[in-house]
Amino acid sequence: MCVRFEKLPAEDDSLQEVGRTNTTKAQLAASALRLNQRLELPWQRIARLFYAEPFLAISIQIANHMHLFKTLHEQEGSRTVDDLAHSLGRDPSFIRRILRSLSAGKILEQHGSDAYFSTPLSEVLLVPEAVHAIDFLFESGYPYFALIPEYIQSIGFVSPADQGAWQNFRKTDMSIYEWLDTHPEEMMNFVGLMKVWSESQEPWIELYPADSLLDSADKQGTILVDVAGGGGRDINNFLGRYPQTAGRLVLQDRPEEVKAAKIQQGIERMPHDIFTPQPIKAARAYFLHSILHNYTDERARDLLGHLKKSMNPGYSKVLVYEDTVSNQDPKELSCGSDLVMMATFGTGARTELDWELLFDSVGLKLNKTFRSTRGSQCLMELELVT
Ligand SMILES: C[S@@+](CC[C@H](N)C(=O)[O-])C[C@H]1O[C@@H](n2cnc3c(N)ncnc32)[C@H](O)[C@@H]1O
Incomplete structure (x- = not known):
């Protein structure tokens, strides 16, 4: 799809109006991503991929553990740093750092330097399956993914003929599904991940x-x-x-x-x-x-x-x-x-x-x-x- 740059919205415009259907929104998002990938300078891209985005995921998980999204969502309108810190029983200077990171990643909206709002995305992060999916990624996904390059090197840079990397990571002979059967909490988290995967697709x-x-x-x-x-x-x-x-x-x-x-x-x-x-x-x-x-x-x-x-x-x-x-x-x-x-x-x-x-x-x-x-x-x- 060809997108005319002058038709792209300014940063603060409401994106609700840009794509009226989910399909147009998805196509515009794909075009914007391709544009970004072409415009970003090489070192910027590396910094975003390996540093900024993983730490945004880390901020989200810290916020999840503190029930920050829930607390923010419970009240209409914006919350200040002090107000939120008080509700959460945490140090305001710490809360500000997490809020700042979430706002930088557009997980939350920010007005001025002190007021934060929920967004449709932060509301979805409250859905139990989304929480489970992120737990799965932190407990099994990322530690496992990090070992895959080493595993592939160990078998001589070929496509594995059979399963192996997961077994190597979990020190087990079981397939991932058999392993999940014996770990009910991880199973629940995995079901959450499947929900995220399915929801991201067209029904x-x-x-x-x-x-x-x-x-x-x-x-x-x-x-x-x-x-x-x-x-x-x-x-x-x-x-x-x-x-x-x-x-x-x-x-x-x-x-x-x-x-x-x-x-x-x-x-x-x-x-x-x-x-x-x-x-x-x-x-x-x-x-x-x-x-x-x-x-x-x-x-x-x-x-x-x-x-x-x-x-x-x-x-x-x-x-x-x-x-x-x-x-x-x-x-x-x-x-x-x-x-x-x-x-x-x-x-x-x-x-x-x-x-x-x-x-x-x-x-x-x-x-x-x-x-x-x-x-x-x-x-x-x-x-x-x-
Ligand atoms: C990637 S998930 C997809 C689930 C679902 N179709 C969806 O799209 O959300 C794979 C599914 O296969 C199931 N599965 C794995 N091995 C199976 C087996 N031997 N018999 C029946 N189901 C199996 C898993 O429990 C899991 O629900």
Whole structure:
């Protein structure tokens, strides 16, 4: 998208008016980021990447631990440094340093030198899942990420053939999911991280014409199975959009995860291991969101093979919602995710062609791809080759 510089808002203008839809906002933000990356001087960029942004994250976590965002949000309007310090029972000179940092990173708004306001972003930082996600990053994420370069060097600068870096970090033989099963607090934090990841993407229900699933659906049968659906956000979205849905809606995941999911009444919980036969036969759709990127082609074929055996030819669909990396126009978040998957599972992000070849190799036909206009995610609709 081409943005004319004179149309970009001045720093203090209300950004609410700039992009009327989330899509335009996301496109403008991407253009502004690219512009910034080109304009920033090399040493400035290094300082921002490795110093300013990590310390902004540190300020946010200190503020979280002191309940600063909650205290600020409890009262309408601005709060002064002394007033906030008093409410929090902390030293004003310390509180000022944290507030200053949060204001510099536009996490809070500041008026003059002493008054601070909440922002939509600081309000989201109060959502329990956001708090859990940040806890996960501080306790597991960042200490783990910091060891990845050393691990990659130790195996000779190649893509790991299998999992390894996580096991090296946690001194365990368990996969990250098995490890999380035995660490319930970290599991809750990880679910928060998944929520942040999903919320940052376009809801699948806005991208895909889901009413097509209800057309000629067998109302006595299962409409949607959210396979390894985690916290249940996607299937909740479906029920929210079609509250009168007749037919069964099922959330499947590992037992611990499925038990903890916050799902609406009308959705069934079902513990299920994706590497075993799929117990729900002839569903209208089997939905897989951010699952296949965890697995090599071989394991993904195993998983898809189980779904295939349950599908009703000409009726059932598999919907795969995944990040798709582009070799031509790669995006930071997709590439970051690719490297985390590489280190953690010995896998990685796939290009659209990789996806097509994978589906083809297992006898599933890629019917249509719905590309998000906000990011690099694609929703791919698959059918059995008949
Ligand atoms: C990256 S998360 C995605 C969750 C959800 N689909 C979403 O987009 O929010 C991967 C999910 O796979 C689940 N999972 C991992 N191994 C599994 C297995 N063998 N059987 C079933 N679920 C599994 C995890 O518990 C987790 O919820």
